[in-house]
Amino acid sequence: MKRHDRCGGCAPRRPRWFPMRSAALSWLGAAMLLGALYVAPARADDAVPDGACFERAAGYQGVNPQILRAIAWYESKGNPAAVHRNADGSIDVGQTQINSVHFGELRRYGVPPGALKDACVNIYVAAWMLKRKMVRYGNTWQAIGAYHSETPRLRDEYARNIHAVLVSWGLHE
Secondary structure (H helix, E strand, O other): OOHHHHOOOOOOOOOOOHHHHHHHHHHHHHHHHHHHHOOOOOOHHHHOOOOHHHHHHHHHHOOOHHHHHHHHHHHHOOOOOOEEEOOOOOEEEOOOOEEHHHHHHHHHOOOOHHHHHOHHHHHHHHHHHHHHHHHHHOOOHHHHHHOOOOOHHHHHHHHHHHHHHHHHOOOOO
């Protein structure tokens, strides 16, 4: 009686080396993908998997898409998997570095922290947060700086940094 006859005609077994080959190919594919992601882009448009998310999120919230792109570029060079641990114990997640102090509120709106690693979700959340600052401060550099911090010194420094990104892209003087 053949081996496969004992199990009622089940499929033949895979060779022993098959899992190792699959794992090796998976690692090779992951390494190639990661290598492609870490090529430094010249602009934030090139850094995100779906640049259209900036336009859609900005349009939905009524904010400037170039400001969102500049935030993503300044915060993480557009890396959707970026995670930063801060000295105060909080963490910043995704390409626009959404801080963990917002996790509770985001959960109430159905956005779990892990979803912030999705590029588009992260951009939509950033657009929403920027819009809230614009409602408070108007369409000003103060609102852009407040995206990062309400502390005047940190707020103003952040706004200058975002401005510098826009200037480097030739989008502002």
